[in-house]
Amino acid sequence: MTENSPQISQIPQSAFRFPRGPSASCLALIRHNEGFRRFAYKDSGGYSIGYGHHGVSRFAICSMAQAEDWLLEDASNVVAGIFRCFSPRMLTQGIVDALADFGYNLGIAAVESSTLARLLDAGDYRGAWMQFPRWCHVGGQVSPNLLARRRIEQVVFLGMDWRPYVAAQQALPTYDRFAPIDWPQGWSLSGEGVSASAGQAPTRLPELTSPAMHAETEGGSTAGLPRPAAPSVPPDKGSESGVGIRESGVGGQKAGGSGQEEKA
Numbered sequence: 001m002t003e004n005s006p007q008i009s010q011i012p013q014s015a016f017r018f019p020r021g022p023s024a025s026c027l028a029l030i031r032h033n034e035g036f037r038r039f040a041y042k043d044s045g046g047y048s049i050g051y052g053h054h055g056v057s058r059f060a061i062c063s064m065a066q067a068e069d070w071l072l073e074d075a076s077n078v079v080a081g082i083f084r085c086f087s088p089r090m091l092t093q094g095i096v097d098a099l100a101d102f103g104y105n106l107g108i109a110a111v112e113s114s115t116l117a118r119l120l121d122a123g124d125y126r127g128a129w130m131q132f133p134r135w136c137h138v139g140g141q142v143s144p145n146l147l148a149r150r151r152i153e154q155v156v157f158l159g160m161d162w163r164p165y166v167a168a169q170q171a172l173p174t175y176d177r178f179a180p181i182d183w184p185q186g187w188s189l190s191g192e193g194v195s196a197s198a199g200q201a202p203t204r205l206p207e208l209t210s211p212a213m214h215a216e217t218e219g220g221s222t223a224g225l226p227r228p229a230a231p232s233v234p235p236d237k238g239s240e241s242g243v244g245i246r247e248s249g250v251g252g253q254k255a256g257g258s259g260q261e262e263k264a
Helices: 022-035 064-085 093-106 108-110 115-121 125-134 144-157 163-169
Strands: 037-043 046-050 135-138 186-191 192-196
Touching: 022 064, 022 093, 022 144, 022 163, 046 064, 064 093, 093 108, 093 125, 093 144, 108 115, 115 125, 125 135, 125 144, 135 144, 144 163, 163 186
Parallel strands: none
Antiparallel strands: 037 046, 186 192
């Protein structure tokens, strides 16, 4: 990503409006990662259904419409938890969406207690961004599915559209997918906003002053931005057939989650 790093002029101001919840792009990402299940399935803490909705009976069945309702409710609850941890004025829509998918998968308690949260709260956006791939362990082993999901969240965090990135990765040989991503050169985030290092003044995150500031953006997606460099994981052994990136038998916004942070 170093050659074609995003510049401040490429990032629409709408991406830095006061975020109010998960964007449409964020909900699409969760659908992609969780996959739809009509019938209840055994999960780490009970039974789940739909798009990883937790806490149902083992014989539960749901329609697509019900799954959509639960998805919006559950994702909104995760974002509400994020806003309890951080001031929304510290966050872009892309950061909210990345944390929403992370929290939906692992549980908001994992977000709250993580090094990622501590660094983000301190204004170390790059340090927080680098923490995502550490949350990819199941039973002490790296899960290729969770690692891929964390890479996608890193892309979303930077305000990029995750869909062309995923499409590009899926076109690669399995071993070349979802390799480490470099922080774009000249791309910095701080309490003052986002800026490029090439002598340009920081762009302040605007204060919430009118209803117009609430306009929902498409997940911070910036379709014109370049995709990150191609990434790599071992063969995908745990993903559900035809489903997105979710560890088999795990997923959803439950306490305990499906990933564990790598211990330093």
